[in-house]
Amino acid sequence: MLKIINGRILTPQRIIEGGSLYIRQGKIEAIVEGDISVPGKVKIINAEGLYVSPGFIDIHVHGGGGADFMDGTVEAFLQVAETHIRYGTTAMVPTTLTSDKEQLLHTLATYEKTRAHNHKGAQLLGMHLEGPYFAMNQRGAQDPRYIRDPDPAEYLEILQQASLISRWSAAPERNGALSFGDALRSHGVLAAIAHTDAVYDDVLKAIEHGYTLATHLYSGMSGVTRRNAFRYAGVVESALLLDEIDVEIIADGVHLPEALLKLIYKTKGASKIALITDAMRAAGTAVKTSMLGHKETGLPVIIEDGVAKLPDRSSFAGSIATTNQLVRTMITTAGVPLLETIGMMSTTPARIMGLHNSKGALTNGKDADVVIFDDQINVAYTIIAGEVRWRL
The missing domain is CATH 3.20.20.140 (Metal-dependent hydrolases)
Structure with missing residues (x-):
């Protein structure tokens, strides 16, 4: 599992401040406010307050x-x-x-x-x-x-x-x-x-x-x-x-x-x-x-x-x-x-x-294609199907 924590998550409806995004086998499994512990081996990306976007x-x-x-x-x-x-x-x-x-x-x-x-x-x-x-x-x-x-x-x-x-x-x-x-x-x-x-x-x-x-x-x-x-x-x-x-x-x-x-x-x-x-x-x-x-x-x-x-x-x-x-x-x-x-x-x-x-939105079950960027839209991470393919 890949877990992105401490992000401003851009869902189709709203921005979840301090949210976490959970990714398993290339798909979005859950989006929550705050953070929850999950069993097993987990890779964590701390978004440090940046935007987490589709x-x-x-x-x-x-x-x-x-x-x-x-x-x-x-x-x-x-x-x-x-x-x-x-x-x-x-x-x-x-x-x-x-x-x-x-x-x-x-x-x-x-x-x-x-x-x-x-x-x-x-x-x-x-x-x-x-x-x-x-x-x-x-x-x-x-x-x-x-x-x-x-x-x-x-x-x-x-x-x-x-x-x-x-x-x-x-x-x-x-x-x-x-x-x-x-x-x-x-x-x-x-x-x-x-x-x-x-x-x-x-x-x-x-x-x-x-x-x-x-x-x-x-x-x-x-x-x-x-x-x-x-x-x-x-x-x-x-x-x-x-x-x-x-x-x-x-x-x-x-x-x-x-x-x-x-x-x-x-x-x-x-x-x-x-x-x-x-x-x-x-x-x-x-x-x-x-x-x-x-x-x-x-x-x-x-x-x-x-x-x-x-x-x-x-x-x-x-x-x-x-x-x-x-x-x-x-x-x-x-x-x-x-x-x-x-x-x-x-x-x-x-x-x-x-x-x-x-594709096209951060919702459960969709491909975990994610971009993490700052207020000036400078990209810090690009993730495809749960795999980090580029990072600053």
């Missing part, structure tokens, strides 16, 4: 520590997972960039190999394929060479590996994108709206075909637009309005200013928002230049103002955020209460990914 779940991350999942090696996957665990990420969804079919299949094969070797880093929850079925003029830093319409011959071949894929992002207005959504739903893969010029009616149709998540809200998507002088709600307004759509946001304090963070929180509520890093390889490093995507064939980027940018500064090119930074930003910049912020970093992403029965 582990942070990042459902959209590309890299960190100098590596990117598009590097296509087991070593790169492990480097990213071991980098982000230092900041409280206990589980992540590795994310690709727009590329050709062969590279996507190779990345999936690498992911499968990695799972047997990932003993030190954050858990991997299945791949997120971001693209290549996007709107060209909403591509952001996605490589335009690979952007195309959904092709059943292509995506059905890739979906033969559906057990390795947890989500796939696409622009629902592209030719064939609605049938693509049907295929994702039939294979148990979450369909998300991203890098899109869709309008409200397109989003309504997308929902009917299985799209339930807006990828990095505001980034790479349409807002209010005019066609033949008439105004149309874009994906931003549609996602804020429609209860059927969950949203993810890059809460690094750069991609979205204070006012938009507050607007999204006020409109959607914590139960419909997942915080994501969208981090690229420079996260967790101090470099000033980097590569987005594959280390040799990706896009050169610069790091300044706390974000990655294309060299001509025409677009952001992914964040360099860590999950504890997201939590800090929502509390200090957006003014969101701690418990609700933690919910956006744990409970909501767990639900979105269909893992709410096992």
Whole structure:
């Protein structure tokens, strides 16, 4: 048994001051006020008044520590997972960039190999394929060479590996994108709206075909637009309005200013928002230049103002955020209460990914994925399934 004592335990309902958390065989067995003795051999962690939180779940991350999942090696996957665990990420969804079919299949094969070797880093929850079925003029830093319409011959071949894929992002207005959504739903893969010029009616149709998540809200998507002088709600307004759509946001304090963070929180509520890093390889490093995507064939980027940018500064090119930074930003910049912020970093992403029965909250019977941090959200311990995988 592992026992964490003297902590401020963040449950879904309240903060238990001076509480203790009991973990047995990788699961949460009990949460109590104060402390109780238990028989047998017990390992004790004294939280010394720090917060004891559910582990942070990042459902959209590309890299960190100098590596990117598009590097296509087991070593790169492990480097990213071991980098982000230092900041409280206990589980992540590795994310690709727009590329050709062969590279996507190779990345999936690498992911499968990695799972047997990932003993030190954050858990991997299945791949997120971001693209290549996007709107060209909403591509952001996605490589335009690979952007195309959904092709059943292509995506059905890739979906033969559906057990390795947890989500796939696409622009629902592209030719064939609605049938693509049907295929994702039939294979148990979450369909998300991203890098899109869709309008409200397109989003309504997308929902009917299985799209339930807006990828990095505001980034790479349409807002209010005019066609033949008439105004149309874009994906931003549609996602804020429609209860059927969950949203993810890059809460690094750069991609979205204070006012938009507050607007999204006020409109959607914590139960419909997942915080994501969208981090690229420079996260967790101090470099000033980097590569987005594959280390040799990706896009050169610069790091300044706390974000990655294309060299001509025409677009952001992914964040360099860590999950504890997201939590800090929502509390200090957006003014969101701690418990609700933690919910956006744990409970909501767990639900979105269909893992709410096992992850996302400190309750009896769930996986013992735990983060211990101070008032500034500096992480002291990261624990996965009852195993301490990182400590300060």
